[in-house]
Amino acid sequence: MLILRCPYCGVDVDETDLHGGGEAHLKRFGPGSTDDEFHDYLFMRENPKGVHFERWQHSYGCGKWFLAARCTATLEVFGTYPAQTTEPPKEVVEAIKAKRPNWEVL
Amino acid sequence: MSNVVSALDGQVAPGEVTVRELGLRGMITLRGDLSSRKLQNICKKLTGVAFPKQGGVASEGDKGLAWMSPDEVLVMVPHAEAAPAVAAIEAALKGEHFLAVNVSDARAVFSVQGAFSREVIAKLAPADLHPDRFKEGMMRRTRLGQVAAAFWMVDEETFCVICFRSVAEYTFGLLKASAGAGEVGYL
Ligand SMILES: [Zn+2]
Numbered sequence: 001m002l003i004l005r006c007p008y009c010g011v012d013v014d015e016t017d018l019h020g021g022g023e024a025h026l027k028r029f030g031p032g033s034t035d036d037e038f039h040d041y042l043f044m045r046e047n048p049k050g051v052h053f054e055r056w057q058h059s060y061g062c063g064k065w066f067l068a069a070r071c072t073a074t075l076e077v078f079g080t081y082p083a084q085t086t087e088p089p090k091e092v093v094e095a096i097k098a099k100r101p102n103w104e105v106l
Numbered sequence: 107m108s109n110v111v112s113a114l115d116g117q118v119a120p121g122e123v124t125v126r127e128l129g130l131r132g133m134i135t136l137r138g139d140l141s142s143r144k145l146q147n148i149c150k151k152l153t154g155v156a157f158p159k160q161g162g163v164a165s166e167g168d169k170g171l172a173w174m175s176p177d178e179v180l181v182m183v184p185h186a187e188a189a190p191a192v193a194a195i196e197a198a199l200k201g202e203h204f205l206a207v208n209v210s211d212a213r214a215v216f217s218v219q220g221a222f223s224r225e226v227i228a229k230l231a232p233a234d235l236h237p238d239r240f241k242e243g244m245m246r247r248t249r250l251g252q253v254a255a256a257f258w259m260v261d262e263e264t265f266c267v268i269c270f271r272s273v274a275e276y277t278f279g280l281l282k283a284s285a286g287a288g289e290v291g292y293l
Contacts, residue, residue, distance in 0.1 A: 008176050014232035017248050061247040062175030
């Protein structure tokens with residue numbers, strides 16, 4: 001079971017109250033980009049075994065989207081933060097490095 | 107004038123923990139800048155309760171204010187006062203970016219009252235209801251069984267539960283079954 005803290009409500013929320021939105025921090029390629037860039041933006045995902053950044057929606061609560069860093073293998077959560085964030089915040093990166101010393105930001 | 111009735115017309119399931127449909131209640135979904143002084147003032151004027159902080163609720167009888175999201179507050183008033191309250195909000199917030207909608211007839215309200223009411227809710231919702239974690243003054247939007255619902259504590263032994271009117275019967279049955287199954291003795 002996955003429990004994430006909604007950064008807007010400040011409460012710990014069960015996975016069943018949330019809606020998953022896939023990988024976070026994607027760079028959007030739209031008009032003017034190459035077909036390969038657009039293809040990768042649409043279809044290519046990291047899908048790691050380990051640290052992953054994801055989008056989640058607090059659908060049964062405030063309805064807002066937020067971002068989360070967690071381990072896909074252990075379900076350990078390193079932090080959650082508002083969706084209006086273009087890269088993982090420093091404290092989240094530090095929390096990951098404290099637990100996964102070999103992990104590097106992509 | 108039409109004869110307005112609530113979804114279950116005040117149905118009661120008596121027991122150690124009693125589940126009661128509370129009838130009609132005026133509810134207004136108000137979205138806007140919750141830090142706006144004008145918005146806070148009109149909410150306080152309509153309900154007579156303090157403006158809630160993040161995750162908070164304040165209620166007094168049929169009146170109350172509940173924090174629903176960073177840009178949404180639920181304004182509760184007696185059912186007949188909902189339409190005038192929307193007009194009052196629209197007048198007070200003229201020129202501001204906001205949205206006020208009377209959702210009274212889309213909702214059902216229940217009370218769950220008794221010594222182990224906390225466990226009646228805890229059996230149905232994926233929320234931490236330990237007395238140290240969920241207290242009076244907190245609003246929780248989550249689900250009960252299969253449907254969206256929100257609840258708060260009116261006092262130590264009483265929860266107020268709101269859900270969509272279309273699932274009122276399901277929610278009542280769910281609360282009744284949870285109450286009837288008795289105390290777990292954990293919380
Ligand atoms: Zn939330």
